Amino acid sequence: MARYFTDEHEWIDLEGELATVGITDYAQEQLGDIVFVELPDVGTVLDKGGDAAVVESVKAASDVYAPIGGEVMETNDALEEDPALVNSSPEEDGWFFKLTVADRDELEGLMDAKAYKSFCDSL
């Protein structure tokens, strides 16, 4: 399983033809206490870089973008009950949605874990 990162602080896991998307630990740390996550409807077709979800923290609303294009197949229902999962387990239990991989070429330019870490360190 390969994990990639965007410079907007989303992560994406590839598992065969399906990809799982969430926001990084760095992102949740910056957002602070998350009180609501607005997820896309299953069946929504997302474009790479387009609006995919909205995270509401106590402070403000922030957009989450699709790291690649594809159709949303599943969303994380647990976030409805417990949005704070994004704070406590951003890169595992706090995942946002799963989507099909429309075009593998869109993974080009995403960062691996090492590159993302040095990107965060530079911020």
Add this chain to the structure above:
Amino acid sequence: MSDNDDTETPEALPLDAWHRAQGARMVPFAGYAMPIQYEGIVTEHQWTREQAGLFDVSHMGQLMVTGEGAAEALEALVPGAIASLKPGRVRYTLLLNEAGGVIDDLMVTNATEWIEGDEDEGIEGRWGEPAYYLVVNGATKWDDIAHLREHLPDEVTLTHMEDRALLALQGPNAAQALGRVMRGVPDSLVFMQSTTYQFGEWPLRITRSGYTGEDGFEISVPAEFAEGLAGRLCAEIEVRPAGLGARDSLRLEAGLPLYGHDMDETVDPVSADLTFALTRKRRESGGWMGHEAVAKVLADGPERKRVGLKIEGRLPAREGAPVFAGDAEIGRITSGGFSPTLGQPIAMAYLDAGHTAEGTEVEIEVRRKRLAATVVPLPFVEHRYFRGS
């Protein structure tokens, strides 16, 4: 808060290094680098509701108006009674423009000093030169100062106390903690009373007031001693630093308006639901800037009014979101967020007359979705000010 972000490099306040050492995340606010949070907004919010939070509000303007006739001169600019305000008493009031719009909201303290007599010499004690201590908003202080300088008469002196920091200790255990550090001080004050206090070398002004809805104190301290005082207070088991984020969510729950968001120069105090700040006698007698315009709104009733809204579900509605009754847009959210105490989103909005009654059901549009909301009385969370035992 984002519209207060300055693009220019924000100025450092006296406690800048102290905040950073406490692990604060600093953000630009009102032209200064300010701590938005240390541990987390919700944690600091809850700590303040249960124990005591220490807020640095040194960005606010601390002004002193002195001289014979200072009270009368201030009364010409604010709708609150100042001449009848006794020494050591504090009043919330407003600076209004000619059109009745709110230039700023502020706290005025009668800071006139008592000068001790000398029995042996046969000299009686007396009140010194009239002095009024004003605390105004950080983002508006320069405009306030310009406004005051323009309108105060020459014999009245306005001093901007730029060499002082301001700390707010807020929460149900604030008095207990402060009492341990400065014995007897909390017992000498009830809500909206103020005193000077010499703490060792440090000349303080301590006021029992705040912006969280909790009991608490605002302590004015010379900038050079601010770090010492902050450290001293945070050494108490009940006290932890709290940032601007918690300050905003606490004041929202307390139903307290934030200048520049919940009111500004385009809004009169009646529409802003601040009629309590118009001293009853002076509503008719007038003699204050903006009286004519405000008297008209008082007589006719406001076209729109600031109200509280409780929102169903968990999605918060933010400033600027439109409010609907059916298809008709009837107002806008002026501040909104998630209430940690109530566990649901709350907001303040200006709604057209006819939709402001308690229990009125409305809808708020957030990202093309309609959220159900109900008009509720303010505050959302009851105030717990100490008014005496």
